[in-house]
Amino acid sequence: MKLLRERTEKQRLGESLIIQTSVRLMVPFVQLFGLYVIVHGHYSPGGGFQGGVILGSSFVMLALAFDQKSSLRLMSERANAILGNTGAIIFVGVGALCAICGGLFLDYSALDVLIPLGPVEWRSFGIFLVEVGVGLAVMSIMVSLFWDLGSAGKMDEGL
Amino acid sequence: MKALALLATLITGSILLYGTMDFPAWGDPQDPAAVYLSPYYIENAVRETHVPNLVTAILGDYRGYDTMFETVVIYCAGMVVVSVLRRSKNDRPENKT
Numbered sequence: 001m002k003l004l005r006e007r008t009e010k011q012r013l014g015e016s017l018i019i020q021t022s023v024r025l026m027v028p029f030v031q032l033f034g035l036y037v038i039v040h041g042h043y044s045p046g047g048g049f050q051g052g053v054i055l056g057s058s059f060v061m062l063a064l065a066f067d068q069k070s071s072l073r074l075m076s077e078r079a080n081a082i083l084g085n086t087g088a089i090i091f092v093g094v095g096a097l098c099a100i101c102g103g104l105f106l107d108y109s110a111l112d113v114l115i116p117l118g119p120v121e122w123r124s125f126g127i128f129l130v131e132v133g134v135g136l137a138v139m140s141i142m143v144s145l146f147w148d149l150g151s152a153g154k155m156d157e158g159l
Numbered sequence: 160m161k162a163l164a165l166l167a168t169l170i171t172g173s174i175l176l177y178g179t180m181d182f183p184a185w186g187d188p189q190d191p192a193a194v195y196l197s198p199y200y201i202e203n204a205v206r207e208t209h210v211p212n213l214v215t216a217i218l219g220d221y222r223g224y225d226t227m228f229e230t231v232v233i234y235c236a237g238m239v240v241v242s243v244l245r246r247s248k249n250d251r252p253e254n255k256t
Contacts, residue, residue, distance in 0.1 A: 041215045095223065106220075120206075130219050145240055148240050149244065
């Protein structure tokens with residue numbers, strides 16, 4: 001670890017104006033693409049897992065191009081934890097809501113009682129809700145795995 | 160103790176391998192999944208869920224339970240890594256005398 005840090009400091013790999021500028025330009029588009037992959041999972045390859053990983057990779061890119069501490073200003077640990085827990089709760093909550101509304105667990109057509117869209121449309125929309133939950137959870141877990149492994153749990157400058 | 164663990168692993172592994180001998184052959188058109196399940200999904204998934212992408216329909220609806228626990232597994236993995244690796248400022252080794 002120390003050796004790596006000395007080596008990177010000697011080669012000045014840490015700070016590069018070109019990398020920082022290009023990452024700064026790329027991040028919004030990467031995040032937009034991640035959201036697109038999540039919400040377009042009904043019509044094209046993709047879905048919660050893939051989109052969540054793409055969303056998470058944008059924060060990993062920020063942590064690599066700048067240092068991890070300054071990337072934590074853009075996405076704090078607290079916000080990350082809240083998003084991840086929300087994602088997991090959305091999935092389980094939608095499933096439990098189906099059971100509460102009189103159907104089976106994760107039988108989205110039962111949600112027709114709440115907002116009458118029709119059972120078939122609710123099955124489509126229920127998949128969307130669930131995919132959003134998966135996306136949030138996967139994004140948060142990816143980012144927190146990178147933060148913890150990259151900085152040995154200290155949340156300092158990291159790699 | 161190590162030998163016991165190895166023995167348990169070997170026995171479990173061989174039982175699992177023995178169990179796979181009853182599986183239908185790879186890509187067999189007569190296996191139950193290909194005879195009943197896949198045609199059902201292909202014929203009914205779009206009508207029943209209005210999702211043109213069959214993979215998403217199966218993953219999110221027919222196999223929602225599976226996907227839910229996939230998410231829970233990833234979530235648990237993340238929580239375990241955080242709880243093992245994350246150090247608060249107070250219990251860094253250099254702060255301990």
